[in-house]
Amino acid sequence: NLKGKRAIVTGSTSGIGLGIARALAASGADIMLNGFGDAGEIDKLKSGMEQAYGVTVGYSAADMAKPDEIVGLVEDAAGLLGGVDILVNNAGIQHTAPVDEFPVERWDSVIAINLSSSFHTIRAALPLMRKGSWGRIINIASAHGLVASVNKAAYVAAKHGLVGLTKVVALEAANDGITCNAICPGWVLTPLVQKQIDARAEASGIPVAEAERNLLGEKQPMHKFTRPEQIGEFSVFLCSDAAATMTGSSYSLDGGWTAQ
Ligand code: NAD
Known part of the structure; x- marks a missing residue:
């Protein structure tokens, strides 16, 4: 039961992030949504979740490529919900091209959104979690955080980096009641x-x-x-007391992808 916990889920207007936001809300957590999309649709999402689960749901349009907007997202969440206990770094994009043809500006945006944004959210949210001596950080990496495929240089580099960042944050927060883990989905x-x-x-x-x-x-x-709801349920488990000593690890939900 996550009643009273306050969660930020980046990139939660679609796909996996939305599945995670719904699962956390269904368990009682108040939610700060984030991501791009049609304002009317997002408003419907927000009020639909509030009605279905009886929790507070906010929305921030912060661009995860922009460090100052990311700090703003964490501040807005803390202001609206009264603090931050759960942070799910999920926003991500893909671009495919051979490395020698990879557009430089695409490389920069994949690294910014899929990797650096998590540094910026964690940096801003960790002190808030320490205040309550409790926190859960969940980084949505990928099978591509563990193994590679052709034509995905930026994505694979960012996701491997995110798995590394996960380990460092886990070590630094080990005695603060805060865990940090990565989830590595295969195809969703x-x-x-x-x-x-x-x-x-x-x-x-x-x-x-x-x-x-x-x-x-x-x-x-x-x-x-794998369905977004399944990643949502697993995220709820990572927020439970049963998972209080699970930290610094990567959990694959990948249909056997990385067993090969
Ligand atoms: P999606 O495209 O359905 O959703 C991406 C979300 O991120 C959307 O809400 C979008 O608005 C938001 N977003 C994109 N750029 C943003 C930005 N600059 N600022 C703020 N929000 C932004 O994609 P998805 O498949 O649900 O992917 C979610 C995460 O899961 C990504 O990190 C992705 O790499 C990872 N992942 C996906 C799969 C898969 O098979 N779909 C597998 C492994 C990992």
């Missing part, structure tokens, strides 16, 4: 992955369903997507 069917499936279908002139089967078959022994 969200807009981020749908774009890659559509690109494959178009590049090879095959139906989208076939491109989806190929994508799963290439890397993931279990030919089935």
